[in-house]
Amino acid sequence: MLSSFWVLLVLSAVIAGAGIVADSTATVIGAMIVAPLMRPILGTACAIVLSRRRQLVANMLLVVSGATTVVAVGWLLGLTVPLDVVADTNSQVAGRVSPRLIDLISALATGVVGAYALTRSDVADSLPGVAIAISLVPPLAVVGLTLESGSPDEALGALLLFGTNVAAIIATGTAVLLIARLREAAHRAGAEVGVLAGRTLAIVAGSIILVAVPLAVGSRNVVQEQTAVAAARPVAQKWAADQGWTVTDVFLRAGVLHIVSIGRPPEADAESLRAALDRAGLADTDVDVTLVVGGSVVLPAG
Template sequence: MTYTILYDGAKTDIFNETILPLFEDKEFVSFAFDMNALPALPEDSRVLLWLSDADLYLALPLAVKHLWQVGFLPHPEMIRLYRTFDVPKKAKEALQDIDSVEEAVLADLMTCNDDLVFGSVMLGNPSTMRPASQMDEGLMSKLLHLVTFVRNLRHDCLFPYKLTTAKNTTVSTAALGITVVYRASGSDFTRRTVGETLVDESTLNALILAPRSLSQIVNFLVTKLFSKKAEQGVLPDYLGHIKTESLVIKGTKELAYSIDGQQMMAESVTLAVQKDALKVLSTRLPKKENPAELKESMRISGLPKGQSINELISRPLPWIYHSDPEEVKETFVTLKENARTSESYLVLMVLATLLATVGLFANSAPVIIGAMILAPLMAPIISLAMGVLRQNTDLMTVSGKTLFTGIVMALTFGTLLTLITPLQAINHEIGARLSPTLLDLAVAIISGIAGAYANARSDVAKSLAGVAIAVALVPPLAVSGIGIGWLDWHVFWGAFLLFMTNLVGIVLAAAATFLLMGFSPFHLAKKGIVISLVFVGIVSIPLVLAFDAMVSEQRVVRALEGSQIEDLEIKDVQVIHGSPMTVSVKLLSQSPIEAARIEQVKAKIESEVGEPIRLEATSVMVR
């Protein structure tokens, strides 16, 4: 078997030193590659190429034309071709792989406007897309290109594109850029986004980057830089994927594009696959599939369309995209329906309140959780948040009336059940809802975010948001009803403050979440957000005081628990705020404790607290 070697004449010394010694026991002839002085070789000649990428762009069309069987030897300037044909990095391993091939395999070649493509074709603003394409390098290079990418984005708009597939399917959209590769492994980002397959198909993979806001760009960058694995079948809203045999891309003006990093301009870009064009001596290429009819795949549901295209190409990207009413029509319709008072809402409200009240009296957390699941308060609260955000008077009025009706019913039935129940002791479950703090406001905010997100996303179970919101609302209302029934205004006020804390926190968080998801322009949402912040600020005053008291209590407990005064050990410290503060402790001793010793303990605690206290001490003999 005789090999013909075409090598880089500009690096003859390196070739003689590193490549020729590998062929000492083989029959070969070698020629410096020169387009004007190529040897005349018959079909199916085994031609080994030790060339740079620049020379390979010229040599491979010749191999296709003359039907050579080609093998690739690693060259210092062979960069793009490594990934396309999976060439070993060591020359000895590459030659061993070539020697093991009995029959060359047929490989596809990708072209762009009839120019050969090894890696990818990228369309878009060169100053933006060039650093984006180079983020597959080392960490420092990634960070430098990230800074360049973000800086260029400040003034970037999306471009209008019209894409026509091999089956004449037309896609009109707006995009920041488009990347086209033959195999998904052609770049790190396409591999992580689309995933790798174990077989080759004679198709192109086009990834369309179409963010509607700078926040989506941040998501894209984080994914590109730090994601390690593709989520098969999952594409974010700002990406589209088209898989087809050929693709024609046009714009409203001349297109800027690059082939393997080389910048070009054209009126249109035509990409195609030359099927089974090249005979390759390799065992490392993926298995090839040639079905009778290749199927196109299009995942473009999240791409801009209709009126939104004109909006996105006319101005730089905003930090937050304000959704087109047509795109969120279903969400608005659902929220308007949820804002109304219905028979099922009233029935579930009564049942949830009664169940919560029984659970509170029984001191049973599972029963209270059951009431949380039944509660229908999610619907009017989320609708109210949207009404506040968009300053929609009708939506605020209807949802407010529904919410008020639910509150009145909860207080009424909670009070009635309390009046016929002969229990008047504050147990753990009731007492846990009498002293709200900033932590309870945090629960409300998280619940509001969950509720808004679930209502805006059809693929998220809305029942989850209902549970999250009910957790924060139904039990406090039931405890408020118990306080009315007992005529205990301390119980009523503490629980109702918790209810109001959660209500305003949920409304604020849900409105802010809808704003971030683009359901309202900021100039319209500003008034509602400010009003919500004012209510949260007012409610937060007692919460801050209660939280500060809780921190002080924990500080006292931490300082005293387990401490010793001579042979006395202090255990089970509890602090009850009042005037003066009451501190309850258990004193462990091996002998009876005299009154003077207890005074010593009281003095120590007062020095720790910094104020007079009332001491409740229990003496325990330890032997």
């Protein structure tokens, strides 16, 4: 049993890492289906409900050691790539390094489905869909790849996404198994059932609150960034149009508003853009303007 777990885990880590490096969504989805991490996580929820401390420790150790292995595989794959695998150049990384509250909501719902599928044989066929919906191995592969690329902040964001998903699966799995009367069924079957302390349930609930705080901060930051970009874009476009230039990109990164514009000589007046942005309520935002002077040259044959 454990041998198949480790074989599937390493293979899913390689597939996920390769899919992220290649920026291939289909390949990453394949890794989600193969990944076996859902088993020990749901096993943790089952151990909590049945109050089996030894089973709980064994499952948690398997989750932690498995997660560490995936991170290591991602880091090793990063060594084979000549370019850095970071959010700026890879959409698979960008989608996993800034988790938000909506990710927690999604993980909670997915955890309910996974636990419910365990209690009902008629819905067990939905488990592959659960594996796709809950992102476990890909964020860990991102942690390894971004660490190797020298981006610890992005690695921390991806690790937070993984932790969010694990906490959500354990919490909702515990709730669903309690509602499904797993303890009573185990009693009737003569299985070992310990005393379920309220403190244990409080710790499970507290883990959700623990991950919700940084996710709420991330959500707020995303909203602020989107608001700033939405306010800056029309101002930048008008400024560029007045000077015969074109704005090609407007984005906010690390608190700095970046505006990329292209046009023919002479260079556009960036100071007038600063004044326009100040009038639009962005006086407290640092701005980095990239002016790309372009043109065309005819090179006749011969």
